[in-house]
Structures are given as structure tokens and as C-alpha cells.
Amino acid sequence: MGAELSVTENEAKYLKLIYRGQCEESTKVRTTAVAKSLGVRPATVTEVIQNLSEKNLLWYRRYHGVELTKEGIAEAQKLLRKHRILEILFTDILKYNTQRACNESSKLDYHASMSLINAICKAYGHPEICPCKKVIFSDPKCKKK
Amino acid sequence: MGAELSVTENEAKYLKLIYRGQCEESTKVRTTAVAKSLGVRPATVTEVIQNLSEKNLLWYRRYHGVELTKEGIAEAQKLLRKHRILEILFTDILKYNTQRACNESSKLDYHASMSLINAICKAYGHPEICPCKKVIFSDPKCKKK
DNA sequence: TCTTAAATTTAGGGAACCCCTAAAATATAT
DNA sequence: ATATATTTTAGGGGTTCCCTAAATTTAAGA
Numbered sequence: 001m002g003a004e005l006s007v008t009e010n011e012a013k014y015l016k017l018i019y020r021g022q023c024e025e026s027t028k029v030r031t032t033a034v035a036k037s038l039g040v041r042p043a044t045v046t047e048v049i050q051n052l053s054e055k056n057l058l059w060y061r062r063y064h065g066v067e068l069t070k071e072g073i074a075e076a077q078k079l080l081r082k083h084r085i086l087e088i089l090f091t092d093i094l095k096y097n098t099q100r101a102c103n104e105s106s107k108l109d110y111h112a113s114m115s116l117i118n119a120i121c122k123a124y125g126h127p128e129i130c131p132c133k134k135v136i137f138s139d140p141k142c143k144k145k
Numbered sequence: 146m147g148a149e150l151s152v153t154e155n156e157a158k159y160l161k162l163i164y165r166g167q168c169e170e171s172t173k174v175r176t177t178a179v180a181k182s183l184g185v186r187p188a189t190v191t192e193v194i195q196n197l198s199e200k201n202l203l204w205y206r207r208y209h210g211v212e213l214t215k216e217g218i219a220e221a222q223k224l225l226r227k228h229r230i231l232e233i234l235f236t237d238i239l240k241y242n243t244q245r246a247c248n249e250s251s252k253l254d255y256h257a258s259m260s261l262i263n264a265i266c267k268a269y270g271h272p273e274i275c276p277c278k279k280v281i282f283s284d285p286k287c288k289k290k
Numbered sequence: 291t292c293t294t295a296a297a298t299t300t301a302g303g304g305a306a307c308c309c310c311t312a313a314a315a316t317a318t319a320t
Numbered sequence: 321a322t323a324t325a326t327t328t329t330a331g332g333g334g335t336t337c338c339c340t341a342a343a344t345t346t347a348a349g350a
Contacts, residue, residue, distance in 0.1 A: 175298095
């Protein structure tokens with residue numbers, strides 16, 4: 001099984017942020033920007049990034065940006081799938097606006113099991129986009145039939 | 146505001162367990178039992194209990210049991226309210242059985258904001274018992290009207 | 291009661307995480 | 321080229337959770 005990855009909740013936050021920047025907005029992900037975004041110091045960001053790099057979730061070249069590896073992308077997509085399925089649930093049941101749904105989802109996504117997410121996904125007919133129109137990544141274990 | 150309480154996720158686990166034993170099953174809560182239940186050593190339980198005691202969530206007398214304080218009871222009820230409202234959601238939407246609903250809820254309850262819980266509560270007509278027939282504590286901020 | 295077994299607590303550590311400041315190194319823009 | 325901005329090292333610190341081994345204390349049996 002190669003590297004055993006276990007991402008902490010904090011690291012998950014970084015992954016989601018980096019994925020959004022890099023893969024969804026094609027932005028170069030900068031240390032300072034991440035730091036501002038998360039309310040920590042740049043040195044802290046560097047440290048966390050180095051940890052993620054050791055877990056093979058991203059490539060890291062000193063003083064240059066980072067790039068998610070295949071595993072990092074997979075992990076980020078898993079997290080964002082959870083996040084967005086939860087958004088679907090909250091906007092539907094609770095009539096939350098996208099902003100609020102996103103906030104609540106951010107608190108829970110990391111902790112939701114994929115099987116819970118898949119059950120919600122099924123209940124909502126396997127939606128393909130979230131309330132803010134972003135892609136909901138599919139999971140092979142989540143059967144449409 | 147007196148004591149500033151901020152319970153960690155782990156401490157929350159202890160609180161829920163102690164509350165269930167003490168208030169719902171009138172059992173004397175023993176260190177060893179808690180340890181077995183949570184899969185840790187007795188010494189660890191003692192330590193966490195001492196921390197909870199410093200946060201004024203329970204009374205602690207060495208070698209004798211513990212007893213939740215008013216604040217501890219309130220905190221536990223808050224957590225269990227979240228837990229049970231989530232159970233309602235999962236059994237309804239996902240057709241989960243009570244066991245599974247409980248498992249998933251345990252992972253999320255601590256992280257769900259009370260406002261999210263109240264929104265779900267409202268969507269389900271302010272239920273008073275959870276799927277396993279236990280009381281769902283009410284929240285003054287959760288209006289029935 | 292006395293003694294022993296069971297339960298509980300201290301003492302003393304350790305590991306994982308996350309965060310910081312100050313100082314150095316590197317990159318970039320003029 | 322050089323000044324400025326960005327990023328990284330170096331060196332710490334705090335919290336939380338967990339453990340083992342050695343006391344204590346309680347409780348139960350003889």
C-alpha cells in the first residue's frame with residue numbers, strides 16, 4: 001500500500017484550499033496568500049506544506065510553489081466531494097444560502113464518513129454540481145443504480 | 146462569564162459517556178469502566194477527569210466517583226441534543242438503523258454548530274425523542290413557532 | 291480486625307500537532 | 321545590480337492525549 005496517509009483536519013484545510021486555487025482557479029498558490037487566508041504566519045504554512053510533501057500529497061520546491069500530486073488531488077477531491085454533498089443537504093433541508101451551507105459544511109466535511117456522504121448522495125439522486133455550481137466528484141462506490 | 150469553558154472533542158466524549166451513565170442509567174461512573182469503554186488506560190481517564198474538574202464541569206473526589214456539575218450537565222445535554230438531532234436526520238433521510246445513525250452522529254455531533262442543529266430540529270418539527278427513544282433536550286433559541 | 295486483592299491515582303515521560311518570532315536565504319522588480 | 325518582498329530555517333512553546341510503573345486507597349474475605 002506504499003505510503004500510509006492520514007491527513008489531520010488542519011492539513012485537510014490546506015489541501016482543500018490548495019486544490020481550489022490550483023485546480024479550480026489556476027492560481028499560483030503562494031505561501032503568503034495561504035497564510036492570510038488561514039490566519040497564520042507564513043512560516044507555519046511552510047511547515048505544514050513540508051509535512052504534506054512528506055506524505056506525498058504534493059510536490060514542494062523551496063521558494064517556488066507547490067503542486068498537488070495524484071494522491072493529493074485524490075484526497076482533496078474526496079474532501080471536496082464530502083463538502084459539496086453536505087452543501088446540497090443543507091441548502092435543501094434547511095434552506096440555507098450557499099454561504100452558510102459552505103460554512104457549516106467546512107466544519108463537518110472532514111469528519112463525515114464516505115459512506116454517510118454516499119448515502120446522502122444517493123438520497124439526492126447523485127447530484128453533479130453543488131449549490132455554488134462546482135463539480136461534485138464521483139465515488140466509484142456510490143452506485144447510481 | 147466566570148469560567149471559560151472550551152471542551153475538546155475528546156473531553157466531549159467523556160462528558161457524553163459520563164452523562165449517560167450518571168443521569169440516564171443511574172450508574173456509578175467508575176474510572177475503569179470509562180477506560181474500557183474508551184479503550185484507554187485508567188490513568189488516562191483520571192487525567193482527563195481532572196481536567197474536566199478544573200473546567201468546573203464535574204466534581205471530583207479522589208478514589209470516589211465523579212458527579213457532573215450544573216455546567217457539566219448543561220454541556221452534556223447540549224452535546225447529546227446535537228447527537229440525537231443528527232440521528233433523526235440520518236434515520237429519516239438515509240434510512241439508517243439506530244446503530245448506524247448513532248455511529249455517524251458520534252463523529253459529527255461535536256462539530257455541528259447549534260444553529261445547524263436548530264435548523265434541522267425545526268425541519269423535523271421539533272422532535273422530542275431520538276430514534277432510540279431517548280430525550281432530545283430543548284434549546285431556548287430553537288423556537289417552535 | 292487484618293490482610294489481600296482490586297481500583298485508582300501520582301510521577302514521570304513521550305509523541306503528534308499547530309503555532310510563533312527572528313534571522314537568513316532567495317526571488318523579483320526597478 | 322540592488323533594494324524590496326517573499327519564503328524558509330532555526331529554535332522554541334503550548335496543548336492534548338496517551339503510556340508504564342510505582343504508590344495509595346478502598347473494599348472484601350477470612
